[in-house]
Amino acid sequence: MDFKDSPAEAEFRGEAKAWLAAHAPAHELPGGATLPEVEEAERGRAWMRELFNGGWSGLTFPKELGGRGLSGIETVIFSEEEGKYRLPKGPFTTIGTGMALPVIAKHGNDEQRTRFIESTLKGDTTWCQLFSEPAAGSDLAALRTKAVQTDDGSGDWIVNGQKVWSSWAHLTDWGILVVRTDTKVPKHKGLTFFVVDMKTPGIETRPIRQISGMSEFNETFLTDVRIPDVNRIGAQGEGWACCMTVLMGERLGSGGNRSEIEPLIDLARRTPRGDDSNMLDDSAVRLSLADALAEEQGARYFQARLRTMVSKGENPGALAGMVKLAYAARQQRALGLTMESRGLDAIAADPADGSTPHLQYDYIYSTVMRIAGGADEVLRNQIAERVLGMPGEVRMDKDVPFDQLS
Amino acid sequence: MDFDISDEQKMLAEQVRGLLAERTPFDHLRKLIDDEAEWDEPLWRELGEMGFLGANIPEEFGGLGMGDLDLGIIAQELGRANAAVPFTSSIVLAADAIRLAGSSEQKQQWLPRLASGGVVACFASAEGPGPILGTSVSFSGGKLAGTKQPVADAGIAKIAVVQAGEGLALVQLDQPQVTLTKLDSFDQLRPHYRIDFDNAVAEPLGGDNVLSTLLDRAAVQIVFEAVGASEACLEMGRNYVMERQMFGRSLASYQAIKHKLADVAVTIELAKSNAYFAGWAAEASPDDLAAGAAAARLTAIKAFELAARENLQVHGGIGYTFEANCHFYYRRERMLAVIVGNRGFWADRLLNAQPGAQGKAA
Numbered sequence: 203m204d205f206k207d208s209p210a211e212a213e214f215r216g217e218a219k220a221w222l223a224a225h226a227p228a229h230e231l232p233g234g235a236t237l238p239e240v241e242e243a244e245r246g247r248a249w250m251r252e253l254f255n256g257g258w259s260g261l262t263f264p265k266e267l268g269g270r271g272l273s274g275i276e277t278v279i280f281s282e283e284e285g286k287y288r289l290p291k292g293p294f295t296t297i298g299t300g301m302a303l304p305v306i307a308k309h310g311n312d313e314q315r316t317r318f319i320e321s322t323l324k325g326d327t328t329w330c331q332l333f334s335e336p337a338a339g340s341d342l343a344a345l346r347t348k349a350v351q352t353d354d355g356s357g358d359w360i361v362n363g364q365k366v367w368s369s370w371a372h373l374t375d376w377g378i379l380v381v382r383t384d385t386k387v388p389k390h391k392g393l394t395f396f397v398v399d400m401k402t403p404g405i406e407t408r409p410i411r412q413i414s415g416m417s418e419f420n421e422t423f424l425t426d427v428r429i430p431d432v433n434r435i436g437a438q439g440e441g442w443a444c445c446m447t448v449l450m451g452e453r454l455g456s457g458g459n460r461s462e463i464e465p466l467i468d469l470a471r472r473t474p475r476g477d478d479s480n481m482l483d484d485s486a487v488r489l490s491l492a493d494a495l496a497e498e499q500g501a502r503y504f505q506a507r508l509r510t511m512v513s514k515g516e517n518p519g520a521l522a523g524m525v526k527l528a529y530a531a532r533q534q535r536a537l538g539l540t541m542e543s544r545g546l547d548a549i550a551a552d553p554a555d556g557s558t559p560h561l562q563y564d565y566i567y568s569t570v571m572r573i574a575g576g577a578d579e580v581l582r583n584q585i586a587e588r589v590l591g592m593p594g595e596v597r598m599d600k601d602v603p604f605d606q607l608s
Numbered sequence: 609m610d611f612d613i614s615d616e617q618k619m620l621a622e623q624v625r626g627l628l629a630e631r632t633p634f635d636h637l638r639k640l641i642d643d644e645a646e647w648d649e650p651l652w653r654e655l656g657e658m659g660f661l662g663a664n665i666p667e668e669f670g671g672l673g674m675g676d677l678d679l680g681i682i683a684q685e686l687g688r689a690n691a692a693v694p695f696t697s698s699i700v701l702a703a704d705a706i707r708l709a710g711s712s713e714q715k716q717q718w719l720p721r722l723a724s725g726g727v728v729a730c731f732a733s734a735e736g737p738g739p740i741l742g743t744s745v746s747f748s749g750g751k752l753a754g755t756k757q758p759v760a761d762a763g764i765a766k767i768a769v770v771q772a773g774e775g776l777a778l779v780q781l782d783q784p785q786v787t788l789t790k791l792d793s794f795d796q797l798r799p800h801y802r803i804d805f806d807n808a809v810a811e812p813l814g815g816d817n818v819l820s821t822l823l824d825r826a827a828v829q830i831v832f833e834a835v836g837a838s839e840a841c842l843e844m845g846r847n848y849v850m851e852r853q854m855f856g857r858s859l860a861s862y863q864a865i866k867h868k869l870a871d872v873a874v875t876i877e878l879a880k881s882n883a884y885f886a887g888w889a890a891e892a893s894p895d896d897l898a899a900g901a902a903a904a905r906l907t908a909i910k911a912f913e914l915a916a917r918e919n920l921q922v923h924g925g926i927g928y929t930f931e932a933n934c935h936f937y938y939r940r941e942r943m944l945a946v947i948v949g950n951r952g953f954w955a956d957r958l959l960n961a962q963p964g965a966q967g968k969a970a
Contacts, residue, residue: 203677203888204610211609275609467962482959485952492955495962496906499899500878503885506611514612524874579863585873586866590846593861 205506207279214276218258218283225252226287233288239418243328243373245290250325259323260299267307268320274512285460293369293418298322298329301448302378302397309395309436309444318376318397330371330400332379332422333445335364339573340580342380343389343442344599347424349381349396357431359383359396361404361424367574371407371420375400378448379429380441385605392604393441397433404428414566449576462533463495466540469557473544481543494536501525501532520588523581530571530578537565611884613681621681624660628689634933640692641796646764648692656725661699665707670720676825676890680832680883687836687944690936692797694728694761696947700829702729705769705776705822709815714778718767730765732756732803740949741819745805747772752779752810758791758800760947768803770810774819779810795943797936824901824957826948828886831901831908834944835883838876838908841915841937845869845922865922872915879904879911902958909945909954916941 207215229249231237237245253259261277263269284291299322306318321327338345347363361381371377377398384392398405404427409417436444470491473481481487505525508518540561541548551558572578586592599607613621631651640648655661664679665671672678679699686695703722706714706729721727735742735756745754752770762768762781770777779786785808793800846869849860859865882904889896920927920934927934945951 203613203884205885205888205893207609464962467959488959489952489955492902492958493906493910493951496882496903496958497878497910499885499903500882500907503611503881504877506609507881507884510609510611521877524877527870528874528878579867582867582870583863585870589873590842590866590869592846592850592866592869593858595863596861 205503211275211279215279215283218280221256221258222283222287225256226284226289229287229289231288231290237290239370239373242290242292243294243370246292246295247325247328249290250295250323254324260303260319263303263307263319263323267315268323274509278509293330294328294374295325297331297369297374297378298327301331302329302376304450305378305395305435305444305447306397308447309440313432314397314435327376328370328374330368330374330377330420330422331448332365332368332371332377332398332424333448334367336366339367340577342445343393345380345382345393347379347381348385349383349394349429351383351431359429359431359434361396361398361427361429363424365422365424366410366419368407368420368422369418371400371422372409377422378435380445382604383438383441386603387439388601389599389604389607390442391439393445394438395435395441395444396429397435398427398429399433402427402429413569414563461495461498463491463498463536466536467491467495469540469561470543484543487539487543490539491536494532497528497532501528520581520584523576523584526571526576527578527581527585530568533571534565534568537561537568541565613677613884617678617681620678621685624682624685625688627654627658628685628691632689632691634936637690637692637797637936638930645692646799647694647761649764651691652693652725652728655693655695656723659723661695661725662719662723665703665719665723669707669715670723676828677884677887680829680887683829683832684836684883687833688840690797690837690840690940694730694764696826696830696833697730697761697765698722698728700826701731701822701948702767702769704825705731705813705818706778708822708825709776709813709818710778711814714811714813718778727767728761728765729767729769730759730761731769731771732759732762733771734758740946740953741771743773745770745772747775747777747810747812750809750811751807752777752805753807755802755804757802758793759803760798760800762788762801762803763790763799769813770805771819776813776818776822777810778813779805779808783808785809795939797940798943821897823948824897825890827901827905827954828883828890828897830944830948831879831883831886831904834908834912834941835876835880837937837940837944838872838879838912838915841912841919841934842869842872842876844933845872845915845919849922859922868918868922872911872918875907875911875914879907882907899958899961902954902961905949905954906951906958909951912937912941912944 229245229252250259258280260269261272261280262274265271303319303322306314318327333342335345335347347361347365349359349361352358352360377400379396379398380393381396382392383394404425406423407420410419410421411417412419467482470482470487471480475481475484508522511518548558548561583595587594632648659672660682662671663674663682664676667673686693699722703719706718722729733741735744742756745756752772756770765781768779768781770779785806787804789802791800791802849865850858852859886900886904889900916937920938923932923934926932
């Protein structure tokens with residue numbers, strides 16, 4: 203066991219550091235202020251282009267597809283170093299590289315790979331995800347958005363339905379879309395995967411008014427949207443397998459390197475308790491934050507174990523879900539506790555205090571982490587079933603043709 | 609980076625696990641309790657003969673000269689088996705104290721005998737209710753005075769490493785100025801004693817800052833022990849619910865049970881990951897030891913607590929019987945939760961190891 207870089211890893215880190223030092227500062231976002239979304243997305247493209255020109259995109263992507271064909275460890279090293287700068291990265295860049303590209307690479311054809319891979323790596327094509335629906339979240343395969351192939355000889359598909367929680371759909375170029383193409387077979391078997399130009403007539407995105415006050419998520423309505431057959435990824439009925447490829451990318455991609463608990467400890471230390479001491483001297487606060495910090499460190503080393511597994515060709519499977527399950531609950535707990543330790547000031551602070559709005563926003567946002575990308579309850583089922591080998595849930599709809607479900 | 613135990617360490621784990629499964633099955637533990645046995649002496653002898661007790665003791669002092677992670681692998685298996693041996697007292701605390709702080713004569717005199725298992729040592733720090741590091745026992749002019757309690761394994765120990773203030777003393781227990789009184793122990797497989805020192809003759813066990821380093825290093829091993837025990841609880845609970853039928857189906861098919869055990873599994877993996885890091889830090893990166901050990905300790909206390917409690921819970925009423933095996937861990941867990949300091953103690957140490965900490969005494 204060795205937690206430190208091997209000589210080859212250290213050399214790679216050195217190269218990454220040097221390149222970032224020369225190129226990253228020009229792309230850093232201004233501290234404190236939030237940029238308008240349009241500008242943030244544009245800056246995201248510029249950073250992608252910089253990465254591409256410098257040879258730092260698609261690190262794990264196969265060489266023959268325009269990537270560098272490196273191991274997972276190198277991606278981790280690069281993202282650790284990249285994370286030291288405040289760069290414009292977000293769903294508008296990661297959905298493309300982390301979800302669209304893996305599925306196009308694995309399930310697409312050569313023409314599709316040529317069309318999308320390089321332009322995505324360069325930031326010329328950005329992506330959103332059109333998966334969830336109002337009645338299909340954790341149970342994604344229950345989705346109802348329908349595609350019917352025309353009989354006008356074009357082979358085009360006509361899509362009707364509604365998607366939801368599509369991050370940045372209003373500012374991205376293309377979407378990855380999963381729809382139902384066959385209602386006569388059980389739900390997982392009747393799905394097909396497409397890529398869709400977001401400027402196609404019939405696509406309307408509406409911002410969702412979220413509890414945070416922000417609107418980075420959208421609902422997307424598809425009305426008689428015409429998609430050419432060349433934009434179908436994989437075969438008809440292969441949609442579920444494509445979704446699994448996408449979701450694997452999502453699981454392994456989540457989780458950062460920067461401590462999110464240390465700033466809360468720092469905040470408690472800066473919060474007066476009424477005597478000469480501060481809130482970190484309060485034993486209840488102290489114990490809870492120390493617990494959260496210990497858990498966060500455990501999660502960091504757990505991810506190191508998972509990466510080691512991946513680098514040895516093993517598949518961590520449902521183990522990867524443990525990172526997010528622990529993270530989401532920990533964030534909500536620690537942020538809620540920190541609000542309490544700030545006292546009534548956590549509810550309405552002096553405008554000059556920059557930290558409270560962040561605390562409030564993060565506490566609100568912590569609910570998202572417990573739901574998106576595998577809800578707590580779904581992850582617990584997966585861990586129980588796939589790690590502990592316990593029985594699966596009763597799935598009464600599993601073998602019933604979709605059109606016979608009530 | 610290669611963040612996994614080595615193939616050799618995996619083999620070592622299997623070897624120790626196999627031996628313990630054969631020598632100390634649960635019925636054997638039940639018999640030791642019924643017989644009011646002090647310890648599992650034959651097992652201790654065998655562990656000594658096989659070299660396991662001296663795993664991380666240098667070869668020049670009769671050990672195998674392996675690393676702290678190797679010892680952790682052994683501790684993990686002893687925890688899994690809930691073995692009735694003075695491993696923590698004699699090896700993890702006393703032998704390590706001598707190794708860290710002892711003079712070369714003290715090392716020569718004791719380490720080979722501790723490594724072989726021929727001599728057992730205990731470690732005394734608490735003085736009744738309250739902190740793990742007592743404040744009353746004094747050591748001056750070569751004389752030790754005061755009372756330490758409880759002290760695990762004192763009844764079978766020849767020597768004790770005694771914390772007095774910030775320092776450590778080494779004392780032989782077979783002298784008239786030392787009186788042992790056996791206490792009722794909550795962990796029925798780990799006897800505890802009160803030791804009265806009436807100006808007992810003792811030697812200083814020198815070195816600066818040794819106590820803090822000793823506690824960090826001991827915490828790492830105790831974390832491995834707790835991780836092994838937690839895994840045993842999870843496996844036992846999981847196997848029971850897989851067999852048990854209820855309302856016409858497997859108890860394991862209920863989400864209330866699945867989610868409970870999934871949560872146990874997550875807390876164990878986090879603790880185990882911290883244990884690996886802390887073990888690596890003890891061996892190869894001393895600057896990372898303080899934070900690593902404290903984080904590992906906090907997560908391992910949580911994991912074993914949850915695992916021991918929920919294991920008994922999913923067993924239902926049978927779990928409350930002496931014939932079931934949940935109680936061994938349910939009792940051991942409370943001991944491991946307070947040995948070398950409780951949660952609050954290690955929370956302080958973790959926060960004090962952070963950059964920006966204002967140096968509160970740990």
